Amino acid sequence: MAEHSRRSRSALLFDEADWNFDTLRRTYDAIEEVARKDLGxxxxxxxxxxxxxxQMLDAYSSIGMPLMYHHWSFGKHFLTHERLYRKGARGLxxxxxxxxxxxxxxxxxxxxMPLQALVMAHAAFGHNHFFKSNHLFKQWTDAEGILDYLDYARRYIARCEEQHGVDEVETVLDAAHALMPSGVFRHRRPRQPSLREAEEQRQRRRAAAEQNIYYLWNTIPNRPGDERERDAALLExxxxxxxxxxNLLYFLEHYSPxxxxxxxxxxxxxxxxxxxxYPQKQTKVMNEGCACFxxxxxxxxxxxxxxxxxxxxxxxxxxxTNVLTQPDFDDPRFQGINPYALGFAMMQDIRRICDEPTDEDREWFPDIAGKGDWRDVLKHAWANYRDESFIQQFLSPAVMRRFRMFALSDVxxxxxxxxxxxxxxxxxxxxRDILARNHDVATLEPDIQVVDADLLGDRCLHMRAMRRDGVPLDATSREATLKHVERLWGYKVELEETDPA
Incomplete structure (x- = not known):
């Protein structure tokens, strides 16, 4: 009995709450072994x-990145989080x-130490695998080059502040940050495959781009009697x-006069x-569900x-359990469906369907029910779906019953x-259709596009916003957005709201 007790204690990764770096290393190695050999x-x-x-509060304020340029909004976020943390109103x-x-x-x-073990498994292997394998992150992000690029961005903006003044730089950053939600490509591949390669190419092509902008605004014929030539040049x-x-920021970057x-x-x-x-906004349920699983x-x-x-x-x-708590709809803490809880529940349910399916599961998921290969099914899902499509494909009646879901119409x-x-x-x-739509970022954010620019007259920029379910843009946000676009465009900007055809 004593010999068995000694062997058990020697097999333990740790037996105290306090941690040291040797314990962290030993626990990390054990976690990695299971992650690679068992889960693959x-x-x-x-x-x-x-x-x-x-330092954690500072990381909050700079959107978690170890390198970031200076802007007053980061300090504002830091103070907000710090006050709440010091008062005990919010944990870290x-x-x-x-x-x-x-x-x-x-x-x-x-x-x-138990929490360190949890977060290493959660972040260093759950999130890490998702970042590396999911198709959205492969398409839109450059994990190898991001830190070098952020270092370049910080140094460049600091140099601009020295040359042009903090106020001038802050004005541009304020407008750019305000337009950031409408400053992404949603439906096509980025024009550059790598941030590092893009930066090298940009340095070579910036002068040529400046000449192209000048050409765009100054080579349209404007003499009497040459309407046909002018119309052809305008169309070109x-x-x-x-x-x-x-992408409003892309358009303004390339074509602002x-x-x-x-x-x-x-x-x-x-x-x-x-x-x-942007991919993190599209995969909140999947990313956190993967890490929790x-x-x-x-x-x-x-x-x-x-x-x-x-x-x-x-x-x-x-x-x-605290992370996965899902308050009821009439609970004061309710803020919608907890993405951690939904993602984890769906991934646990996929494992159940693969191993122990019911007749209902066989009807809804004939391709995976009873197959037993839940690891491959999950890794395929993590690699090839985003929240909207994952919910549309894998949300089962069992999970809907567990969460006591029902759909409401609000007219x-x-x-x-x-x-x-x-x-x-x-x-x-x-x-399932409604919940999937509610997790589609494209339907949750305003769809604002540049549709025309008056190249010959007052250079007015024309934009169009598509209403979602007949709901107009918030008036205050609409006017603030127009002011930021006008600041960067330099001329009048008009925004038309229309309903889908």
Whole structure:
């Protein structure tokens, strides 16, 4: 009995709440073994950094990146988070993870050792695998080049502040940050495959681009009697603008008649940062669900092997449960469906369907029900879907019942809600369609496009916004957006709101 007890203690990764770097390394190695050999995860090299609460607050304010240019909004976010944290009104995240190569995970030094184990499994392997494998991140982000690019951006903007003044630079940054949600490409591939390669090419082509902008605005014939030549030139110039254009920052960077070269480069920096984070907005449910599923599986495996104590596992499960809490719709804490809870529940459900399907599962998911290869199914889903399509493909009636989902219709001119989806065959499909649409970023953000520019007259820029379900743009936000566009365009801007045809 004594010999067995000694062997059990020697197999433990840790048996105290306090941590040291030897314990972290030993636990990391054990987590990595399960992640690679059992789950078959493919990850970037990991760089795990232990930081203080002050550093974590600073990471919050600069959208989690270790290198970032200076802007007053980051300081504002820092003060907001700090005040709430000091008052006890808000806790800090256990970790922050960066989509880079190497993948950087910040772990809070105040975490106990069980929590450090949880966040390493969650971030360094769950999020890391998702960043490396998902098609959206492969298409739109450059994990290898992002840190070098952010270092360049910080140095460039600091140099602009020295040459042109902080106020001038801040004016451009304010407008660019305000337009960032409308400064991404949503439906086509980026024009440059790599941030690093794009920066090298940009340095070579910036002078030529400036000449092209001058050519665009100054070579249209404007003499009496040459209307035909003028119309042909006008049509050609508008063709060069590739209208309509969904990416406002891209259009203003390339075609604004008033911006200087350094101002265009700042717009480019801001839109590249916005584009880099756009896949994360499209995959919140999947990314967090993947990370939660991975840490849950890895740590339960280590516990089953006798490498984690019952006490450590109870603390891990307590934190795990807190993250996955889904308040009821009439709970004061309710803020919609918790993406952590939904993603984890769907991925656990996929495993159940693969291993122990019901007749209902066989009807809804004939391709995976009873197949037993849940690892391959999950890795395929993590690689090839985003939130909208993942929900549309894999949300089951069992999960809908567990979350007690129902669909409501909210019509502006009606005084009451109407229940349009309940737990029956027709209702399940309607619920799935509605929930998928509610996780489609393209339907949640305004669809504003540049549609025309008066090249001969007052140079007015014409934009069009498509209404979603007949809902107009918020008047205050609409006017603020127009002011920012006018500041960067230099001339009058008009915005028309239309309903889909």
């Amino acid at each position: 995860l493919d990850v970037y090299p990991n760089q795990i950094e232990i930081i203080s609460s002050e 995240a256990y970790e922050i993870v960066i989509n880079s190569d190497p993948c950087i995970s910040y772990c809070l030094e105040e975490n106990t 110039r508008k063709r060069e603008m590739r209208l309509p254009e969904e 008033v911006l200087e070269s350094w101002q265009r480069e700042i717009l480019r920096i801001v839109r590249n940062v916005g584009q880099y984070f 991975v840490h849950y599986h890895i740590l339960n495996t280590l516990h089953a092997e006798g490498r984690l104590t019952d006490g450590a596992m109870l603390e891990i499960l307590h934190s795990h 502006a001119n009606e005084t009451q809600y109407t229940v349009t989806g309940i737990h029956d065959a027709r209702g399940y499909r309607h619920l």
